[in-house]
Amino acid sequence: MAKKMTRFILFLCITSALLTACSNAVNSNNNSAGTGSSGNKATAANEVDPANPAFSAYKEPVTIHTVTSEYSSAKYPKGDDITNNVWTRRYKEKFNVEVVTDWVSDEYDTKLNLAISSNDLPDVFRVNASQLQQLIEADMVMDLSEVFDTYASERLKGYMEADPDSSESGKKDGKLYGIPQLHWGLIDQPDFVWIRNDWKEELGIEDPKSVDDIKNIALKFMEKHGGYGIAVDQTLDYLNLLAVAWNAHPDMWIEDGSGKLVYGSVQPEMKDALAEWAEWYKQGIIDPEFPIKDFSAMNADVVAGKVGVQPYFQWWGYNPGVDTVSNLGKDAIFYPYAIPSVDGGEAKQSIFFANGNYTVVKKGFKHPEAVFKLLNDYAYIVDEGVGKESKETLSALLDNDIAHVVGAFRVLNPNSDYEQFEAVTATLQSKDISDLTTAGMLQKYNNSVKFMTDATPGAVGDFLQQGAPKSAYGLAKQTLDNQNYIKTALWGATPEALASYGTTLDDILTEGFTKIIMGNENIDYFDTVIKNWQTAGGDAATEAVNEAYGK
Amino acid sequence: MLNKLRQQSHYHLMLIPSIVLVFIFSYIPLYGLVIAFQKYNPGLGFNSPWVGWDNFAHVFNQPNFVRTIWNTLYMSVFKIIGGIFVPVLFALLLNEIAHRAVKRTFQTLVYIPNFLSWVIMAGILLDILSSDGIVNTFLGIFGIQPISFLGSPSLFPWTMIVSDIWKGFGFGTVVYLAALTSIDPGLYEAAMIDGAKRWKQTIYITLPLLMPTIVLMTVLSLGNVLNAGFDQIYNLYSPVVYQSGDIIDTYVYRLGIQQAQYSIGAAVGLFKSVISCIMVALSYILAYRVAGYRIF
Numbered sequence: 001m002a003k004k005m006t007r008f009i010l011f012l013c014i015t016s017a018l019l020t021a022c023s024n025a026v027n028s029n030n031n032s033a034g035t036g037s038s039g040n041k042a043t044a045a046n047e048v049d050p051a052n053p054a055f056s057a058y059k060e061p062v063t064i065h066t067v068t069s070e071y072s073s074a075k076y077p078k079g080d081d082i083t084n085n086v087w088t089r090r091y092k093e094k095f096n097v098e099v100v101t102d103w104v105s106d107e108y109d110t111k112l113n114l115a116i117s118s119n120d121l122p123d124v125f126r127v128n129a130s131q132l133q134q135l136i137e138a139d140m141v142m143d144l145s146e147v148f149d150t151y152a153s154e155r156l157k158g159y160m161e162a163d164p165d166s167s168e169s170g171k172k173d174g175k176l177y178g179i180p181q182l183h184w185g186l187i188d189q190p191d192f193v194w195i196r197n198d199w200k201e202e203l204g205i206e207d208p209k210s211v212d213d214i215k216n217i218a219l220k221f222m223e224k225h226g227g228y229g230i231a232v233d234q235t236l237d238y239l240n241l242l243a244v245a246w247n248a249h250p251d252m253w254i255e256d257g258s259g260k261l262v263y264g265s266v267q268p269e270m271k272d273a274l275a276e277w278a279e280w281y282k283q284g285i286i287d288p289e290f291p292i293k294d295f296s297a298m299n300a301d302v303v304a305g306k307v308g309v310q311p312y313f314q315w316w317g318y319n320p321g322v323d324t325v326s327n328l329g330k331d332a333i334f335y336p337y338a339i340p341s342v343d344g345g346e347a348k349q350s351i352f353f354a355n356g357n358y359t360v361v362k363k364g365f366k367h368p369e370a371v372f373k374l375l376n377d378y379a380y381i382v383d384e385g386v387g388k389e390s391k392e393t394l395s396a397l398l399d400n401d402i403a404h405v406v407g408a409f410r411v412l413n414p415n416s417d418y419e420q421f422e423a424v425t426a427t428l429q430s431k432d433i434s435d436l437t438t439a440g441m442l443q444k445y446n447n448s449v450k451f452m453t454d455a456t457p458g459a460v461g462d463f464l465q466q467g468a469p470k471s472a473y474g475l476a477k478q479t480l481d482n483q484n485y486i487k488t489a490l491w492g493a494t495p496e497a498l499a500s501y502g503t504t505l506d507d508i509l510t511e512g513f514t515k516i517i518m519g520n521e522n523i524d525y526f527d528t529v530i531k532n533w534q535t536a537g538g539d540a541a542t543e544a545v546n547e548a549y550g551k
Numbered sequence: 552m553l554n555k556l557r558q559q560s561h562y563h564l565m566l567i568p569s570i571v572l573v574f575i576f577s578y579i580p581l582y583g584l585v586i587a588f589q590k591y592n593p594g595l596g597f598n599s600p601w602v603g604w605d606n607f608a609h610v611f612n613q614p615n616f617v618r619t620i621w622n623t624l625y626m627s628v629f630k631i632i633g634g635i636f637v638p639v640l641f642a643l644l645l646n647e648i649a650h651r652a653v654k655r656t657f658q659t660l661v662y663i664p665n666f667l668s669w670v671i672m673a674g675i676l677l678d679i680l681s682s683d684g685i686v687n688t689f690l691g692i693f694g695i696q697p698i699s700f701l702g703s704p705s706l707f708p709w710t711m712i713v714s715d716i717w718k719g720f721g722f723g724t725v726v727y728l729a730a731l732t733s734i735d736p737g738l739y740e741a742a743m744i745d746g747a748k749r750w751k752q753t754i755y756i757t758l759p760l761l762m763p764t765i766v767l768m769t770v771l772s773l774g775n776v777l778n779a780g781f782d783q784i785y786n787l788y789s790p791v792v793y794q795s796g797d798i799i800d801t802y803v804y805r806l807g808i809q810q811a812q813y814s815i816g817a818a819v820g821l822f823k824s825v826i827s828c829i830m831v832a833l834s835y836i837l838a839y840r841v842a843g844y845r846i847f
Contacts, residue, residue, distance in 0.1 A: 113811060117593035130811065131593075138594025234789040289682055291791035292702040297677075500609060500815065502806040508615070510790040518791070536614050 053369065054153040054376045058096040062367045065100050065122040067115070068407030069108035075400040082405050086396045091409075094377065097370050099409075116140070123365040126408040129169070129493035132178040132358050141360040142368055143175045151372035155379045156411060163414040166355035169492030178358030179375070181410055185417040190349040190476040190485070191241040192336035194316050196308035199225060210340050211245050211276070218285045218309045227306040229285035233298040236510050239277065239286070239517075241311040244347040245339050246273040251506070252350050253490040253545055261489045261546050264350070265509050266533055271526045272342075277517045291514055302334075303327050310334065314472035317464030322457050330455035335470040338479075349485040353492065359408045374409040383413055386437045398439040418480070420444060421473040424466045489549060497544030501537045508533050587817040606818035615793075616802065623798040626708050626779040631772045633716040638723025639765060643753065645724065646731050658728065662721035669718075673786030676714060677701065707792040715780055723768065730764040731757065766844045773834040777823045799823065 049056040068082060076085060083101040091097045102122050105111040109128065115121055116135065127135065135141045152160075159182055160167035170178035193214055199221055208214045218229025232239040240250045249264035256262045264270070280286045287293065287307070299320040301307050305328050310316070316334060324332055341347040359375070361368045382403065385394045397403065404410075413419075416438070423441045427433055428448065436442045447459035448467020466473050479485055512529030515521045530538075556563070587606055589599040610616060641661065648654040664672070679685045682697040690698065700710045738756050747755065781800035788796045799819065807815035838844045 109811070113593050117596050119596070134592045134594045138592055140594050234791070236790075289699075289702070292677070292681075292699070292789050294789075500807075500812060502812065504613065504615065504802070504806050507790060507793065507805060511793045514791045532614065 053151050055373065055380075057094060058370075061096050061098055062370050063098045063100060064124050064365075064367070064370055065102050066124050066408050067103050067105075067108075067112065067122045068101055068126075068405075070104055070106050071401065071405045073401045074405050076402070077396075082407075085405060086402060087406050087409075090377070090397070091374055095370070095373050097374065099374075101407075121362045123362050124371050124408050125360060125362075126181065126357050127178065127360055128357060129355075130499065132170070132360065133493045135360060136172050136177050140363055141177050142363045142365065143177060144179065144361060144368055145174075145176045147368045147372060148176055148179070151369040151376075153372075153376035153379065155383060156372070156376055159379065159411060159413055163355070165353070165491040166414070169353075169355060170358050178360050179371075179411065180355045181357040181359060182412045182414045183354040183356075184412060185414050186351055186354060187418045187421065187473055187476045187480055188314055189351050189354070190472075190479045191244075191311065191313055191339065192316075192472060192475060193242065193339055194310045194312045194334035194336050196221070196332060196334050198331040199308045208337050208340060210344070211242075211342055213340070214242075214309065215280060215285060218280075219283070221308040222284065225305075225308065227301075228287045229307065229309055230280070231287060231298050231302055231307045231310040232290050233293050233295050234291050234514075235295075236513060238298065238311050239290075241313075242339060243270060243273045244349055245341055246270070246276070247341070247343070247348065248273050249350045249486055252352060252486075252488045254486055255489055261542070261549060263538065263542060265506070266530045266538065270513075271523065274513055274516045274526060275523045278519055278523060281517050282519060286517065291518065299323070305332065308334075311339075312336075314465060314476060315461065316472070318461035321460045321464055325455070325457040325460045330451075330460075333460060333464065335468070336464070336472045336475055337470075338475050346479070346484060349479050351485045351487045353488055353490060354414075359411070371409070375411050378406060378410055379413065382440075383416070383438060386439065386442075394439055403439075416440065417473070418477070421466050421471075421477060424448065425474070428467060490545065495541075495544045495548040498541040501541060505533060505536060505538055505541060508536055584817060584821050586814050587821045589814055591814040591817075593813075602814075606814045607822065610803070610806070610815060610819055610822075613802075613806070615797070616799075618794065619797050619799050619802040622708070622795060623777055623779045623800075626711055626784075626798065627776050629708075629712045630715050630779065631769070631776065633712060634719060634723060634772060635765060635769055637716055637720045638727055639761065641720060642724045642727035642731060643757065645728060646757075647749075658721075658725065661724055664718045665721045667718075669780075669782035669786050672714070672718060673783070676710075676787065680710070701787055702789070702791055704792050704795040707788070707796045711780065711784060711787070711796065715783055726768065727761065727764060730761055734760050763844055766838050770831065770834040770838055774827045774831045776830050777826050 046058050046060050046062075047053060047056045048059055071082060074082070080086070082104055088099050091099050103111065108126075109131070112125065112127065112131065116131065116138075119140075121140065132141075160180070163180075163182060166180040166182055167176075170176055170180045193208065195208070195217060200217070203220055203224060205217055205220060206213070208217060215229075221227075222229050230239075243250050246269050248267060248269035250270060252264040253261050254264050256267075277286065281288070287298075287301070290298075293301075298310075302310055302320045303323040314336070316336065321333065324334070338346045339349075359371065361371055381389065381394070381397055385397075420438065420441045421444075423436055423438075424445045427435050427441075427445050433442070433445065436445055444462045444466045447456075447462035450456050451459040451463035451467070464472060468474075509529060512521075512525065512532070516523060516525055516529075585597060586599065588601060588603060589597075590602045590605075591599045645654055645657055648657070680700040681687070682699070686700070687697040698706065700706050734757065738760075739752055742752050742756055777799060779798040779800070781798070781804070784796060784798055785801050785804065788801065803816060803819045806812070807819070
C-alpha cells in the first residue's frame with residue numbers, strides 16, 4: 001500500500017511537471033532565440049580590464065542562476081553551506097559575479113530532468129552526457145565556441161588539449177555546447193590484483209609473474225588461513241578486472257581486426273578467462289558465495305581477514321583499505337601488483353571514457369563569458385594557487401572537500417593525478433616540500449608520510465595510491481608511459497539504440513557467465529550466452545555503435 | 552431521484568473537495584501517458600516525436616521479457632493465495648486465545664515486520680539465510696548441508712513468497728480480527744444450545760460471516776497480480792537467480808529507469824495498469840456471479 005502511494009505521488013510530481021512543461025515550452029523558446037551573440041559586445045564595455053578578458057572583473061554586477069547537488073562530505077565553516085561559501089564570496093569579490101543557487105538536490109539528475117522538461121532551466125548547470133545530447137537536440141543550450149576562444153584562459157585551453165577525446169565529446173558539428181568537466185587523469189584507470197602483505201611475507205611468496213602465480217598464492221593462503229582465495233562480487237565487475245590477462249576487455253567497445261567496433265565481453269578471449277575461473281571456483285579459490293554478495297559484502301570479508309587476494313581498482317586503500325587497517329592492523333594492508341598476461345609480461349589494460357559531466361549555458365543567457373571567468377579562476381586556484389595565494393586562502397577554498405562544492409563551475413586538470421604522483425614521489429626522495437605546488441600534492445604527501453610514521457588508518461588510501469614503495473600509481477604510470485593499454489572506441493555519449501537496452505544486455509552476460517563459473521553450465525554454454533545476447537539486441541546495438549562512430 | 556439528491560445535497564457537497572482533488576491529481580495526469588507513444592526527450596516535452604507502438608514493441612521483443620511475466624505471475628499468485636490463507640488462519644487461532652494480554656502481544660508481534668522497509672528486511676534476511684547464518688547453522692545440527700536460499704534459482708521464488716507472506720500477514724490478521732469481533736455473539740450461543748462444538752461453529756458461523764471481508768481483500772489484492780514486490784526482489788536478487796527471480800518491475804528498472812528512458816517506463820506502466828484494471832473488474836464480476844457478493 002505504502003509503495004503504491006509513493007509511486008502515485010512520484011507519478012503526480014512527474015506528470016504535473018510535464019504538464020507545466022508543455023505550457024511554458026512555447027513561450028520561452030521564442031524569447032530566447034538569438035540573444036546569445038549580441039550579448040558579447042555589451043559585456044566588453046562592462047569589463048574592468050578588457051585587455052585581460054579571461055580574468056577581468058565586471059563593473060556592473062552580473063548574476064548567474066545555477067543549481068547543484070548536495071556534496072555531503074564537505075565540511076563548511078560555521079554559517080556556510082553549498083549556496084553560500086568561500087567560493088561564492090570569491091566570485092563576488094573578484095569578478096563582481098553573483099552566483100544564485102535556485103535549488104540543491106540529492107537526486108540531482110532526476111530533478112534536473114524535471115527542470116529540463118518544464119523548461120525551467122537555470123543559466124548555468126552541470127549535465128551528464130545523455131542530458132547534453134537531449135538539450136542540444138531540443139536547442140536549449142548555447143553554442144560556446146566563440147566565447148571559449150575569447151575568454152578561456154591558456155590553462156583551461158591546455159586542459160582541453162590534454163584530453164582531446166573528452167573535449168570533442170562536448171561538441172556537435174564542430175560547435176562547443178558542453179564544457180567537459182574532465183577528470184583526474186587516465187592514471188586512475190589501470191587495475192591491479194591486490195595481495196595481503198603480511199600473509200605473503202609470512203609464506204615467503206614471490207611477486208606474481210603469471211596467472212598461475214595468482215592461483216597458487218590464493219591456494220597457499222587458503223591452506224594456511226582457511227576461507228577462500230579471491231574476493232569477488234555478484235556483478236562480476238571485480239573478477240572481470242582480471243580478464244585482461246587473457247586479452248579480453250569486458251564492458252568495453254573495441255576495434256576488431258577488420259576495423260569494426262565490437263563488444264569486448266562477447267569476444268572469444270572471454271571464453272578462455274571463464275574456463276579458468278570455472279576451474280578456480282571448483283577448487284574453492286573464488287568465493288563460493290559470490291553470487292549473492294554485493295560490493296559491501298565482498299569488502300566485509302576482506303576487512304574481516306577471510307581472504308587475501310582481491311582484483312580491484314587503484315583506490316583499494318580508501319575502501320576497504322581504511323577499514324582493513326583499523327580492523328587488522330597496518331601489516332594486513334594489501335599491495336597492488338600488475339595483472340600478468342597469459343602470454344607472459346604484463347596484461348594490456350582497458351582504458352574507458354573518463355568524462356562524465358559537462359557544464360552548459362542556457363540559450364539566451366547574456367553573460368556566457370562569466371562562466372569561463374569562474375572556470376579560469378578555479379583552474380588557477382587548484383593548479384597555480386600554491387605560492388601565489390596565501391595558505392589560509394587556499395586552505396579555505398580547497399580543504400575539507402570545499403574544492404568540490406562548486407557544482408557547474410569546475411573543470412579538472414586531466415593531468416593532475418599524473419603530475420601529482422610525480423611530485424609526491426620526488427618529494428618522498430628529496431624531503432623538500434617546496435616542489436609540491438598544489439594543495440592535492442601536499443595532502444597526498446603528508447598522508448603518505450603520516451601512514452609510514454604513525455600507521456594512521458585514514459591515511460592508508462593516499463599512501464597506497466601514491467606514497468607506498470609498491471603504489472598503485474607507480475604501476476599505472478608504467479602502464480601509461482609504455483602505452484600498455486587499449487582505449488575504448490566509445491568516446492562520448494552512448495548511442496541511443498544502445499542506451500535503450502539499459503543494462504539488460506550486460507545482465508544476460510553476467511547471468512550466463514555466473515552459471516559457467518559456478519559450473520551449473522559447462523564452458524560451451526558461452527556460445528549460447530553470446531547467441532542470446534545477440535538476439536536480445538546485442539547485434540542491433542553493435543550496429544548502432546558502428547554507425548554512430550562512422551565505422 | 553431529484554428529490555433524493557436534494558435530501559442528500561450536504562453529502563454531495565462534502566464529496567466535492569475529494570472529487571476535485573482526484574480529478575486534478577489522478578485524471579489530468581493521465582495525459583502524461585502519451586509519452587508511452589513518443590520518443591520522449593525532456594527538452595521537447597510533449598512535443599517529442601510520435602513513435603506509435605515502438606516502445607511497447609521494444610519491450611515485448613526482449614527475449615527475456617516473457618520469462619519475467621511468468622516469474623511475476625508465479626510469485627504474485629502464490630503471494631496472494633498465501634496472503635489470504637495465512638492471516639485468516641492466524642486470526643482464527645488468535646481469536647480462540649482467551650487471555651487478552653497474550654492475544655494482544657501476539658497480534659502486535661506479527662504486525663511489527665509490516666512496518667520495516669524491505670531495505671532493512673533484506674539486510675536481515677541476507678544475514679540469517681547466508682551459509683553461516685542462523686538458519687543454516689540450525690539445519691547443520693541435523694547434518695543438512697548449507698542451503699543457498701537466495702542463490703539457487705529453484706529456491707529463490709519460494710524464499711520470496713514465504714518471506715513476503717511472513718512480513719505482511721500481520722496486517723491481514725488485524726483486519727480479520729476486526730471482522731471477527733463484529734460477529735454477533737448471539738449466533739454462537741444459539742449454536743451452542745443446538746450442540747455445535749468449536750469446530751462446527753467455525754465452519755458454519757465464523758467462516759461464512761468472514762467471507763465478505765475475505766472476498767474484499769482478495770479482489771483488492773488481485774489488482775496487484777503484476778506487482779510481485781519490487782522492493783523485496785530488487786534488494787535480494789542477484790544475476791544468478793534472474794532466470795526465476797527477475798520480475799517485470801526489476802527488469803524494466805534495468806531496461807529503462809536507470810538510464811532515464813521515460814518512454815519505455817511509461818509504456819510498461821500503462822501495460823501493467825491496463826492488466827490490473829482488467830483483473831480488478833474481472834474479480835468483481837466473479838465475486839458477484841459466483842459467490843454472490845457485491846463489494847461496492
